[in-house]
Amino acid sequence: MVQVIASKTKEPPPREGRIRHIQQYISRMPSLSTTVSKVMEICNRPDASPNDLNRVISLDPVLTGLVLKLINSAYYSLPNQVTSLARAIIMLGLNTVKNLALSTAILQTVGGKDSFKALSMDEFWTHSITVGVTAKAVSALKGIPGMQREEYFVSGLLHDLGKIPLSNCFPEEYGYVMEIASSQGSRMHGAEEKILGMTHCLVGGMIADKWELGGGLRDALHHHHDPDLAPEESQTLVSIVALADTCTHAYEGNPENCNPLEDSLLSSLLGKTGVSIEDLDKVRESVLKEIDKAKIFLQATQG
Template sequence: MPGVPLTNEQRFALIQKYIERMPSLSTTVTKVLEVCNRPSTSANDLNRVIALDPVLTGQVLKLINSAYYSLPNQISSLTRAIIMLGINTVKNLALSTAVLGSMGRQDSFRSLSMDAFWTHSLCVGVLAKALAGLKKIPGMMQEEFFVAGLLHDLGKIPLNNCFAEEYRQALELSTIEQGSLPKAEEIMLGFDHGHAGKMIADKWQLSQALTELLRFHHSPENASPNNRQLISVVALANAYANLFDVGSAGDRFPDTSRVDELLLQVGLKWHDLSSLHAVVEQEIEKAQVFLQIAREAA
């Protein structure tokens, strides 16, 4: 009957169907991820895959020549770009631009502001990468932290799209109660964006680290030990972005009692975090290129 409220089980089934109908990652991106996950992969192996896709070739060249890397000379060779960026960075570029191209459009946002959402996401990505640097994580691995931060809130996009009115109510509830958005999502929908994020990761067959990141970025202690550092760093960067209102993904009242706990888990002091404020603002500007590249390809 029209007007009869949906049960939580019906909402969960609807979001599953919505995510199942989402486009799969392109054949090229899937192949890039597969090739990059081989221990013996070389820049030439990756070049052979990307060279067959003019769009991805253009994206790689645009990124290497952007302010994000600030190189003194223009790079026009795909092979040289792959060598200079590194296999890991090219893999992350392919993945992030494919995801943003699929889910980053204006029509994906009904209850959340698209611009505020992506500003928040860029802040979390940039800060997570900066914190990885403070932790002396090797440079080639730091891009993993950026992409994890950039994509951490993907689960909110199908929720705000499928259940626009209920999601508005969840946003209002978290504001009135001055409580966390995941709790309000649970009350209004029966599940939170972490559940939806895991469904997206399963659909796209993302790595275990990204799958757990999408599911557990509000509770890193539930992640497997191998992925806990990555997820704790992103959780800390997320708390920072929310506390300082850098963009907004709707969670305006994060649990501040968790910040000290996250700092302890990550092994940093509040001063380490706050000292990065100016750097983060500059890096967010540079990282806008990821959104621009994705929108041009969409």
Template sequence: MMEPISNQDTRLEQLSQSVARMPSLSVTMMKVLEICNSPEASPDDLNRVISLDPVLAGKVLRLVNSAYYSLRTPVQSLTRAVMLLGINTVKNLALSAAVLKCLEGKDSFRGLSSNDFWLHSLGVGVASKFLAAELGVPLADREEYFVAGLLHDLGKIPLNREYAMEYSMAMKKAEEENRSLHTMEEEIFGFNHCLVGEMIINKWQLGGLFLNTLRHHHRPADAQGDKRSFISIVSLADFLINTLGIGSAGNPVKNQDILPALIRIHDANMDQSSLYSLQSAVLEEIEKAKIFLQISQ
């Protein structure tokens, strides 16, 4: 086994400082999250906050009038747009836009391809939501799966930004040796992108569900209780998107070994063949959802 290139604690401290320098989520975004996380939240409450942010308001109107929703009559009222989209969809659009804005810039992606990374992330988000529906998750809860899938690999961005040469080497060796990227990260750095993702979630105060997803999405069996099922759906989605070759977050391995364990977690009518049978439907949803990523950017 390779020795980490330099002291693990030193690298973690450098990454901690790098994450600390990242922009915080905007005041508008924090208010949106506060409203959406309140059981008494209403579309009117959300509309009042969004109306004060012309850029976000424009994104909401673009989304509701996009081909994704295929409405017969254009919507010009922000209030009606929020009502049609629903609180969770608007929250997730706002959060996606905020995350992409915080991570934009030519130095954010060096060893990784920005377009491939976000396409992979979008694919995992869409597939997570789709699988959640297949496994009987209530409609109101499915948007959380989309965001978790979209965010699951965020920790790779500071790693590849701060250590571009080493990260490129990790990706190359993972491909040459047909091994997963996160295990190669552990050999080279002494830790992997899951730990760095936790730092970002903590900085942005996005809550325990997303934190646990970023922490355990490669080993969902390690998660506690009810979180295990949620995380394993995101892991199933990650497996499916890697299999389909949609975008890339640098991982050359489809990790077939994890699939039976993920399916067992759900104890549902889901096996390898039924997972693969969803491919065409997932691909269709991803094509439609690309407008979501375009609007967020």
């Protein structure tokens, strides 16, 4: 089946050629802005304070507007409007502001309509949002501190970024990848490896290296299909993102359809993360309620 489909492609370049093409594509992607880099640097310091962030962000009118837009959106549903950047940073927390700045920079670079050729933009972001919301909900059940849960949401939201360059650089072949995955009921990364000789996880890792995305986010992009290979310090986050991704695929677009007993991979990840079927039932309920709010976060990052 794979050989027949692959033969339709006109003289596909060898794996090494495709990887070089992807590397060149990623090398041409703009670097993160100075403001975002400074925000990341500040938030990685143990002694960082809201005032430190305020001094940097206040010099960037666009990011200032996005922070105020988010704090005053239905995502938080505050009774009174917040007009002070300093107060918004305190209320949101350093981690949320960092994730907003980072998500904004990334999505404005690779998330536009022109970046989606073989992929459906709407389906891509619907899946990504659901994974992010599910990962955040599971992290809450596992007792992850509130300030860290946005990290799980953003890692889930961005976990499939590597698909975008693959779709953009090889639209015809990536169409075959999706056809194989759909017709054979297999996961995309397996079909990617067969047709392209690389996976979106590999490409996600390249993007993370380009932008110097450290810690759990980089590991989620690179290892969400093989969480055992993630560094020990990121195992919990990557495993939960992997669980959220697998569960979302099992939902088939509707969280109410998920049955973990019928999915061996999902059952394995439930065991790895220590999440029970009863926990998953609770997650389903919160996911359904939180998806619309998560779309507001995504809209805020897109300006």
